[in-house]
Amino acid sequence: MAFDAIGAGYAEAFPAKSGQLDAGRWLLEELEPGARVLDVGCGTGDPTVRQLTEGGLRVTAVDLADGMLRLARSTVPEAEYHRIDMYDLATPRAVDAWGVPELGPEAAGRYAAATAFFSLILLPQAEIPEVLGRIRTLLRPGGLLALGMVEADLDHAPLPFLGHEIRISGYLREELELTLDRAGFTVECHDGHPYAPACTTLPPEEQLFLRCRRTG
Template sequence: MRRRAERALQAVAFDTIGAGYGEAFPAKDGQLACGRRLLARLEPGAAVLDVGCGTGDPTVRQLTAAGLRVTAVDLSDVMLGLARGTARRDAAHPGRHAPVFHRIDMYDLATERAGRAWNAPGLGPAGHGAFDAVTAFFSLILLPQDEIPVVLARLRRLLRPGGLLALGMVEADLDHVPLPFLGRELRISGYLREDLERVLVESGFAVEEQSWHSYAPASTSLPPEEQLFLCCRRVG
């Protein structure tokens, strides 16, 4: 219960940050490049789950523009509102499936709690095996290190056999460390790249591609960071 409350408080922090997140992180070249690598492996109409969708920009927009069917989840009401607004503005473009948004704690994914929350036709009680791919760009960093393998295993269950995972993380040896973030305090976790690969393999994924980018947020209060992007495939 304590950790669930902590995740809810972090969601409230993102409610306050709102559109300021996009202003602090305006360039998303590494994330978009990872999305393109994912799209090259998927057919139009593939079902994708975006975990921690934030404002929906760029990943929900990128995936829907390519004709994919996107289910996006976040725990921040404000972020989901911004993402829905982005989707409405994009709705006039032909050939796009309207994304579906749900307010869900990512720790609950692949459980009955999430199944009740989205209650979507075709997903079954918990969505097991319902998705061709999952994207999780800088969402797992909000979990303690001991919860990250749990969530990765649940994401694996949501994927069909051979399904794909596109992941973005910050390279840092951190375990739920409180850090100032856009006027709020968030608890952030990270891994060194070899440790992250080990965690993914132990969670049932094969890491097929990796890239990394140095990134300086457009805010003097945030230090430069090394961003890791991995394209993985469900094993078994």
């Protein structure tokens, strides 16, 4: 897997995290101390797992890349980590294949909030609404979602990335908000951030940060 090899190189290519940190501050302001938060695609644990844990929230962080999880566990050992495919969240496979009952069907409504910063972009567009729906299942009624995406009309398009090829999906802003609405989320706020990666081989991008609430 590419992200096992990329490891700390990801943080070096994307050092500025202002939009992500702003979304984390929103969660800290909205949630009660000790509330459970699920970080989908935690990467190295910086900055989100660290920020939310230090802010007094109980963070369960998931990723599929062993290399990223090793870094995250050393960066923020206070959080709870699981290796699982985000596509299997809230399904029987979370228990049967991954051995994580706290992320399976019986965990519906367990979490006060979820974060997914630039993890859903690794899925084909057809799968993103399904994963959003599974995240929604794990949230309590009115639960919060802080989401980071790239604004681009892309569907699983190949992209050279830190010496590897990965596939990236994105949406134009209005289409992303419609996708979230159909998945059962109300978008309360969105911010756009032009971003030029520190690695000059990567093109500039428009990052979108959305603050959402589960409807129903």
